Amino acid sequence: MKDYSVPENNSLNRDELRRRKGYKKGLQLSILVLGEKGSGKLTFLNNLCGQDISLSNVDDGDIAKDAAIKNGHAIEDTNSEYKTAHLSPGLKLVTKRVYLNDELGVPITLDVILFPGCGDNVDNSQSSTVIKNYLEQQFENVLKEEVRIKRNTKDTDGRPHVCLYFLKSTPRGVKKFDIELMKTICDKVNLIPIIPKADGLTETELALHKDIVHQEILRNDIHVFDFKNDNLGETLALYDMDLDSDSKKSNYFPNTKIKDISPFAIVCSNSVHTDTENGVKHIREYEWGSLIVEDQNTSDFIYLKAILLGSHLQELKDVTNNVLYESYRADVLTEKNIHYDIPSYTCIDEGSRGSISNVSTRRSTPSKTPGNLDMGDENTYNIYKEIDEKNKIIENYQKKIDSLEKMLTSPGKNRA
Numbered sequence: 001m002k003d004y005s006v007p008e009n010n011s012l013n014r015d016e017l018r019r020r021k022g023y024k025k026g027l028q029l030s031i032l033v034l035g036e037k038g039s040g041k042l043t044f045l046n047n048l049c050g051q052d053i054s055l056s057n058v059d060d061g062d063i064a065k066d067a068a069i070k071n072g073h074a075i076e077d078t079n080s081e082y083k084t085a086h087l088s089p090g091l092k093l094v095t096k097r098v099y100l101n102d103e104l105g106v107p108i109t110l111d112v113i114l115f116p117g118c119g120d121n122v123d124n125s126q127s128s129t130v131i132k133n134y135l136e137q138q139f140e141n142v143l144k145e146e147v148r149i150k151r152n153t154k155d156t157d158g159r160p161h162v163c164l165y166f167l168k169s170t171p172r173g174v175k176k177f178d179i180e181l182m183k184t185i186c187d188k189v190n191l192i193p194i195i196p197k198a199d200g201l202t203e204t205e206l207a208l209h210k211d212i213v214h215q216e217i218l219r220n221d222i223h224v225f226d227f228k229n230d231n232l233g234e235t236l237a238l239y240d241m242d243l244d245s246d247s248k249k250s251n252y253f254p255n256t257k258i259k260d261i262s263p264f265a266i267v268c269s270n271s272v273h274t275d276t277e278n279g280v281k282h283i284r285e286y287e288w289g290s291l292i293v294e295d296q297n298t299s300d301f302i303y304l305k306a307i308l309l310g311s312h313l314q315e316l317k318d319v320t321n322n323v324l325y326e327s328y329r330a331d332v333l334t335e336k337n338i339h340y341d342i343p344s345y346t347c348i349d350e351g352s353r354g355s356i357s358n359v360s361t362r363r364s365t366p367s368k369t370p371g372n373l374d375m376g377d378e379n380t381y382n383i384y385k386e387i388d389e390k391n392k393i394i395e396n397y398q399k400k401i402d403s404l405e406k407m408l409t410s411p412g413k414n415r416a
């Protein structure tokens with residue numbers, strides 16, 4: 001386990017201090033996992049978490065589930081044997097909170113969200129809408145909470161930060177249903193396509209399937225998470241692992257771009273092997289021998305794990321909040337003809353935080369001009385009312401700040 005204490009005679013920069021503070025508090029990530037029955041979702045999650053997460057014993061207190069069910073966007077999972085989901089029509093929602101530590105010993109709270117039955121019904125036509133509604137409902141919950149005077153965003157934020165979409169290889173390429181669903185949700189969640197059970201494919205078949213998935217994504221204008229120019233070497237280094245320089249031990253070079261290996265092809269297993277030197281590893285056994293799931297040469301599993309729980313965890317959250325949610329928020333407020341700039345404090349970084357007065361003046365101005373708000377709409381009226389109350393509070397604070405500033409800058413007062 002890493003030591004996060006400040007070393008003697010060594011001053012840490014602000015970013016490093018902030019990072020360490022965050023690490024002490026622990027990290028949180030919400031993962032939505034989609035894919036048809038038997039595609040290996042649960043096995044992957046077990047390998048990712050390093051424990052049997054046993055979804056049959058779901059946590060009833062989960063926010064996402066409650067929120068969706070209350071709003072009629074998903075059918076409650078009354079049958080704890082969720083594995084029989086395909087026998088009954090419709091789509092279920094299962095959520096689970098898992099507590100784990102990453103390789104560096106940092107505590108991570110992982111919220112897992114699954115929709116058993118997705119793509120498994122004879123008629124799957126409603127699934128895309130249900131899942132899209134669920135994602136929008138999570139945004140809506142945050143938006144409603146944001147405009148309250150006393151906010152409790154911690155308990156109402158059920159937004160998944162990433163969707164791992166398991167695309168089983170079929171002789172006909174990617175299924176139409178999967179393309180439709182990915183298209184429907186790609187602007188609501190960071191999408192990362194996965195090719196599971198890569199051990200069932202020869203190298204040539206895998207390359208062909210990756211290429212087919214890639215082409216379908218481009219042709220259908222599906223927006224997948226943008227890894228920009230990040231490379232694999234850095235990803236592993238940040239997670240305290242090295243890309244094996246021995247080309248026999250790694251499929252890629254350290255400067256290989258992550259986007260060039262996507263979609264990730266993974267192999268997972270429920271068999272655990274523990275030894276004193278390498279700790280716990282997952283093994284997939286065959287008649288001819290065995291594979292270690294965590295080996296760099298076996299599949300892309302270890303890169304995906306490093307990306308999710310290490311190098312890109314914060315970026316997945318930032319993009320969810322600052323890009324996907326912001327776009328939803330702008331669309332909703334524009335639709336309702338609300339021209340207010342509802343404060344989004346998370347977007348204010350150190351650089352732009354300098355002037356509180358700028359922020360409050362900008363927000364307070366429109367509170368006196370309701371414009372063409374549809375005040376007949378109760379929801380709009382409530383939002384407007386809460387914004388107005390909030391702006392009044394900000395204005396009062398601004399007045400106090402102004403008078404304090406005057407006191408401080410007045411030479412007569414300073415001398416007194």
Ligand SMILES: Nc1nc2c(ncn2[C@@H]2O[C@H](COP(=O)(O)OP(=O)(O)OP(=O)(O)O)[C@@H](O)[C@H]2O)c(=O)[nH]1
Binds near residue numbers: 040
């Ligand atoms: N060969 C191979 N089998 C795998 C792999 N991953 C999972 N499996 C097997 O595939 C079967 C289904 O795996 P699950 O993880 O239960 O699949 P799931 O998508 O969660 O399925 P549902 O729970 O029914 O939705 C199990 O027998 C796993 O052992 C893999 O990488 N390779």
